[in-house]
Amino acid sequence: NAGVTQTPKFRILKIGQSMTLQCTQDMNHNYMYWYRQDPGMGLKLIYYSVGAGITDKGEVPNGYNVSRSTTEDFPLRLELAAPSQTSVYFCASLRGGQGRVEQFFGPGTRLTVL
Amino acid sequence: ELKVEQNPLFLSMQEGKNYTIYCNYSTTSDRLYWYRQDPGKSLESLFVLLSNGAVKQEGRLMASLDTKARLSTLHITAAVHDLSATYFCAVDERGGSEKLVFGKGTKLTVNP
Numbered sequence: 001n002a003g004v005t006q007t008p009k010f011r012i013l014k015i016g017q018s019m020t021l022q023c024t025q026d027m028n029h030n031y032m033y034w035y036r037q038d039p040g041m042g043l044k045l046i047y048y049s050v051g052a053g054i055t056d057k058g059e060v061p062n063g064y065n066v067s068r069s070t071t072e073d074f075p076l077r078l079e080l081a082a083p084s085q086t087s088v089y090f091c092a093s094l095r096g097g098q099g100r101v102e103q104f105f106g107p108g109t110r111l112t113v114l
Numbered sequence: 115e116l117k118v119e120q121n122p123l124f125l126s127m128q129e130g131k132n133y134t135i136y137c138n139y140s141t142t143s144d145r146l147y148w149y150r151q152d153p154g155k156s157l158e159s160l161f162v163l164l165s166n167g168a169v170k171q172e173g174r175l176m177a178s179l180d181t182k183a184r185l186s187t188l189h190i191t192a193a194v195h196d197l198s199a200t201y202f203c204a205v206d207e208r209g210g211s212e213k214l215v216f217g218k219g220t221k222l223t224v225n226p
Contacts, residue, residue, distance in 0.1 A: 033213075033214075041218055041219070042118075042202055043202070045214070045215075090156060090157070101162060101164070101212065102162055103212075105156045107156045
């Protein structure tokens with residue numbers, strides 16, 4: 001199993017551009033999450049999904065959109081990129097259910113908006 | 115709203131010494147997680163604590179959970195340089211979505 005994979009690893013955007021951060025997991029996990037990590041800070045939840053077709057906002061959803069059409073994929077869309085979205089983005093997944101509560105994290109995407 | 119506080123935020127210690135990192139949280143929860151992050155890397159799961167009084171140990175690290183005090187500790191025994199990293203605690207927000215709220219992290223530096 002590859003676990004949780006994210007692409008791209010690095011990206012530089014200009015203000016106002018758009019992009020999609022890809023996240024795929026091959027563990028058949030129901031739950032998936034997008035976090036952002038600003039320098040010297042913990043992780044903040046952007047969006048999450050409890051299954052295909054179901055998504056909900058986290059703590060900092062403004063400027064982002066998500067979709068979950070399959071169990072495996074959970075892309076994060078940035079529309080009209082702003083410097084405040086410069087951050088490292090982590091995707092995570094979790095199986096859920098009794099005893100299966102550990103979140104597995106992807107390697108991250110480092111995004112800079114100039 | 116669940117808040118998670120870690121202290122200290124920065125910790126510089128000598129090899130061979132012991133120290134404890136504290137994680138306090140503001141509302142009832144019975145699930146707490148500890149993660150390690152090396153610079154420029156992703157998060158690595160260290161411990162999952164699922165009940166009051168839970169204690170888990172791995173090498174020189176030991177984590178415990180007191181749900182009544184809303185407190186978890188990560189104890190480091192006889193620190194070595196390889197333990198230098200940032201350590202995060204995260205608390206399950208409850209409600210069935212398995213959402214986590216993270217502390218700001220403790221940056222640990224172990225000096226020879």
